[in-house]
Amino acid sequence: MQITEIYKSLQGESTHAGLPCVFVRLTGCNLRCTWCDSEYTFQGGRKMTLDEVRGEVSRLSQAPGLVEITGGEPMLQEKEVVPLMQRLLDDGYQVLLETSGERPLEHVPAQVVKVVDVKCPDSGEANTFRMDNLATVTACDEIKFVLASRADYDFALDFTRRHRLAEKVHAVLFSPAFRKDATGARDSSHCLLDPQQLAEWMIADNVPARLGLQLHKFIWDPAVKGV
Ligand code: SF4
Numbered sequence: 001m002q003i004t005e006i007y008k009s010l011q012g013e014s015t016h017a018g019l020p021c022v023f024v025r026l027t028g029c030n031l032r033c034t035w036c037d038s039e040y041t042f043q044g045g046r047k048m049t050l051d052e053v054r055g056e057v058s059r060l061s062q063a064p065g066l067v068e069i070t071g072g073e074p075m076l077q078e079k080e081v082v083p084l085m086q087r088l089l090d091d092g093y094q095v096l097l098e099t100s101g102e103r104p105l106e107h108v109p110a111q112v113v114k115v116v117d118v119k120c121p122d123s124g125e126a127n128t129f130r131m132d133n134l135a136t137v138t139a140c141d142e143i144k145f146v147l148a149s150r151a152d153y154d155f156a157l158d159f160t161r162r163h164r165l166a167e168k169v170h171a172v173l174f175s176p177a178f179r180k181d182a183t184g185a186r187d188s189s190h191c192l193l194d195p196q197q198l199a200e201w202m203i204a205d206n207v208p209a210r211l212g213l214q215l216h217k218f219i220w221d222p223a224v225k226g227v
Contacts, residue, residue, distance in 0.1 A: 003053065004027045005226055006022065007060070008021070012216035014113075015170065016066060019066050021065075023068050024070070025071060026069070027044060027045030027072055029072040030073060032125065033124060035180050037178060054088065058091070067093045069097045078107065082108065089112070095109075097112050099117065105130075106132075114136075118145055120145055121155055122151065123152075137169050143160075143165050143171075157207060160208060160209055166209070174202060176193040176194070178222060183221060183222060
């Protein structure tokens with residue numbers, strides 16, 4: 001499979017935020033979100049076998065521990081990445097899959113925690129969510145909306161309520177988008193949607209979701225990769 005990087009850091013998103021985690025970042029994405037902070041994954045990388053990836057993961061962190069499969073869009077390499085996730089589970093790791101929601105997810109092993117995006121209008125990739133994926137998410141999974149505006153918030157709130165997401169998954173996450181060229185200050189000034197504003201809307205609407213911040217961007221310079 002084509003891999004951009006494998007590294008160890010703290011998990012920055014989802015309900016696992018704050019935990020040490022090995023990230024396996026696969027190369028390539030078929031979407032082009034306006035605020036994407038992973039454009040460096042679109043090309044390049046290096047070919048690695050399943051056993052080479054397993055070896056690198058175990059060098060960085062012995063099982064049990066957290067491993068996130070991410071990208072780019074990892075499910076573009078479904079034939080290779082599904083067996084990889086199963087082997088990592090067999091090795092004793094807890095496996096998270098971060099995915100755009102555009103690819104089919106029915107072949108993802110059941111023990112993998114899926115963190116599935118639903119793209120909002122300001123991403124430029126609205127309507128890419130594969131509605132069949134609502135049948136594949138379970139009470140262990142998480143659904144994430146990255147928000148850049150009030151229009152995005154209204155979309156996310158309507159989608160969450162209409163599809164009763166809070167009853168389907170472990171967590172629904174509303175997360176402010178970060179400016180993709182952000183650098184320097186490690187604070188919310190780089191958010192495209194002010195977290196305080198988002199929090200106030202969520203409180204007023206009693207939203208069945210939790211506000212998620214990208215923790216790593218408040219710990220390291222947001223321009224730093226591999227953290
Ligand atoms: S799906 Fe993810 S990697 Fe692909 S363009 Fe959007 S944010 Fe970037």
